[in-house]
Amino acid sequence: MKMEVHSKKIIFITGITGFTGKHLEEYYSKRGFGVYGTTFTEPSSSNHFKCDILEEEELFKILNKLKPEYIIHLAAISFVAAKDQKNIYNVNIFGTLSLLNALTKLDYLPTKILIASSAAVYGNIEGELGEELCPEPVNHYGNSKLVMENMVKGYYDQLNIIIARPFNYTGTGQENHFLIPKIVSHYKENKKEIELGNIDVYREFNDVHYVVRCYNELLFSRFKSDIFNVCSGNAININYILSVMNQLADYAIKVNVNPKFVRKNEIDILKGNPQKLFAHIGNFTEEYTLQSTLANMYNEE
Numbered sequence: 001m002k003m004e005v006h007s008k009k010i011i012f013i014t015g016i017t018g019f020t021g022k023h024l025e026e027y028y029s030k031r032g033f034g035v036y037g038t039t040f041t042e043p044s045s046s047n048h049f050k051c052d053i054l055e056e057e058e059l060f061k062i063l064n065k066l067k068p069e070y071i072i073h074l075a076a077i078s079f080v081a082a083k084d085q086k087n088i089y090n091v092n093i094f095g096t097l098s099l100l101n102a103l104t105k106l107d108y109l110p111t112k113i114l115i116a117s118s119a120a121v122y123g124n125i126e127g128e129l130g131e132e133l134c135p136e137p138v139n140h141y142g143n144s145k146l147v148m149e150n151m152v153k154g155y156y157d158q159l160n161i162i163i164a165r166p167f168n169y170t171g172t173g174q175e176n177h178f179l180i181p182k183i184v185s186h187y188k189e190n191k192k193e194i195e196l197g198n199i200d201v202y203r204e205f206n207d208v209h210y211v212v213r214c215y216n217e218l219l220f221s222r223f224k225s226d227i228f229n230v231c232s233g234n235a236i237n238i239n240y241i242l243s244v245m246n247q248l249a250d251y252a253i254k255v256n257v258n259p260k261f262v263r264k265n266e267i268d269i270l271k272g273n274p275q276k277l278f279a280h281i282g283n284f285t286e287e288y289t290l291q292s293t294l295a296n297m298y299n300e301e
Contacts, residue, residue, distance in 0.1 A: 009033050009034065009069050009070070010033065010034040010035075010036060010066055010067070010068040010069055010070070011024075011028050011033050011034070011035050011036070011068060011069070011070045011071075011072065012036050012037060012063065012066060012068035012070070012071045012072070013025065013035065013036070013037035013038075013071075013072045013074060014037060014038045014053060014071075014072070014073045014074055014075035014095075014099060015037070015038065015039070015040075015053075015073075015074035015075035015076065016035075016036075016037025016038060016039055016048055016074075017037075017039040017041065017043075017044070017048060018074060018075075018078075019171075019173055019174045019175065019208070020074055020116070020208060020211065020212070021037060021074050022173055023171065023173070023208050023209065023212050024072060024074075024212055024215065025037065027209075027212050027213075027216065034047075035047060036048070036049070036062075036066055036068065037049070038050070038051040038053065038059070038062070038075060039051070040052065040053070040075070049062050053075045053091060053095035053098060053099065054090065054091070054094055054095055054098055055098065056098040056099075056101050056102050057102075059098055059099055059102040060102040060105050060106075063102055063103065063106060064105075064106060067106070067108065068110060069110055069111045069112075070110065070111055070112055070113075070114075070219055070220075071099075071103070071110055071112075071113045071114070072113075072114045072116070072215060072219065073096060073099055073113065073114065073115045073116060074116050075091070075095055075099075076091055076092050076095070076116070076145075077091045077092055077141070077144075078118075078141075085140050088140050088141055088144050089140070089144050089147075092141075092144035092145060092147075092148050093144055093147050093148045093151060096115065096148050096151065096152060097151060100113075100152065100155045100159065103159055104155070104158050104159065109159070109160070110159065110160065111160065112160050112161075112162065112219050112220070112224065113159055113160060113161045113162070114161075114162050114163075114164055114215055114218060114219045115148075115149075115152055115161060115162070115163045115164070116164055116166065116215075117145045117146075117148065117149050117163050117164060117165045117166075117227075118141070118142065118145045118165060118166060119165050119166060119167040119168075119229065119231070119272060120137060120139065120141050120142030120145060121135040121137050121142050121145050121146040121149065121165065122135055122136065122137070122142075122270075123135065123136035123137045123138040123142060124136075124138050124266070124267050124270070125267075125270075126267045126268070126269065126270070127269060127270075127271075128233065128271055128272065128273045129229070129270070129271070129272055129273055130229070130272075130273035130275065130276070131165070131227050131228065131229055131273075131276055149163055149227070153225075156224075156225040160224040160225075161224060161225060162218050162219070162221075162223060162224060162226060162227075162228065163226070163227040163228070164214070164215060164218060164227075164228055164230045165227060165228065165229050165230060165231075165272075166206075166211055166214075166230040166231070167203075167204040167206065167229065167230065167231040167232075167271065167272045168203050168204045168205050168206065169204075169205065169206040169207065169208050169210070169211045170205055170206075170207070170208065170293065170297070171207055171208030171209065171293055171296070171297065172208075172296055172297055172300045173208075174208070174297075179196075179238075180205055180241065180294075180297070181297065182194075183196075183241060183242065183245060184245065184294065184297045184298055186253060187245050187248070187249040187253065187298060188249075188298060190249075190251075191253065192253065192254060193253065193254045193255075193256055194253050194254070194255055194256070195256050195257075195258040195261065196238070196255055196256075196257060196258065196261060197257065197258065197261030197262045197263065197266075198238075198257070198261075198262050198263075198266055199237075199238040199239050199242070199255060199257070200237065200238070200239065200268070201237070201238060201266060201267070201268055201269070201270075202235035202236060202237050202268060202269040202270070202271070203235055203236065203238070203270055203271070204231055204232060204233075204234060204235055204236070204270075204271050204272060205236050205241070205290060205293075206231070206232050206234075206288065207288040207289075207290075207292075207293045209288060210232065210284075210285065210287075210288040211230055213284065214230045214277065214281065215230070217281035217282070218230075218280075218281060221280060221281060223280060228276060228277050228280070229272040229273060229274060229276065229277055230272075230277065231271065231272025231273070231274050231277065232272070232274055232285040232288075233271055233272060233273060233274045233285075234271070234285065235269055235270070235271040236290060241290070241294070242255065244290065244291055244294050245294060245298070248294060248295060248298050249298070
């Protein structure tokens with residue numbers, strides 16, 4: 001295993017070739033960090049290492065060579081509708097434990113580790129959700145993330161850890177099986193109809209660049225052994241998203257509601273309470289608008 005280790009500060013990202021990982025790599029590379037990470041597929045960069053997140057010893061070898069000061073753990077099964085339930089739990093729980101166990105074997109203490117969880121741990125609780133609420137996940141993805149969080153807390157006394165619970169976010173490069181990329185791709189392909197679920201609900205749809213910035217602020221903060229919502233508190237109606245896209249594409253798409261996409265007992269409004277986040281890292285939500293996010297996605301080549 002050949003690695004070129006630089007003297008500049010090193011950030012290690014699991015799942016670096018995923019949607020969020022790519023944006024984080026770009027963010028830190030532009031700021032002069034040495035950015036390395038793992039990928040489950042064949043690496044496209046010398047800074048990427050193919051590694052099964054479940055292989056603790058392989059992770060240790062990479063970490064021990066690089067000796068990163070900062071770690072961001074993204075590697076996960078992130079699609080709620082993924083059919084392989086066993087894999088969801090294996091990757092999201094035991095993959096995280098493999099990483100943490102590998103980190104405890106190092107002969108130094110990394111400055112900070114950010115673990116990406118999910119707002120899916122809250123389940124279908126109505127309204128504005130704060131960290132003080134008791135999580136009630138309603139699917140395997142959310143439950144796997146909650147179990148993962150509980151296991152991570154057992155490492156608080158050994159490692160400097162922050163757990164982030166991001167609410168819905170989107171942006172360029174997100175796969176089309178997620179809602180917003182699906183909508184945008186239909187307009188880009190000039191399709192006249194689209195099948196969706198309930199379009200009258202309100203959800204957060206933050207920009208991935210906003211999430212990256214929040215992760216950065218938490219990573220370099222003095223806080224540890226804590227959980228933060230990564231949210232804006234701005235819930236958007238899906239009908240509004242369609243209206244913005246109608247203007248961008250200069251035509252109105254016909255929406256067909258497919259009962260298969262309508263969840264039972266779906267709540268009207270689900271958004272995060274950002275009070276704790278804003279109190280610790282500040283509020284910069286006004287710098288990221290949904291209109292600009294959708295325009296970037298629509299105009300992406």
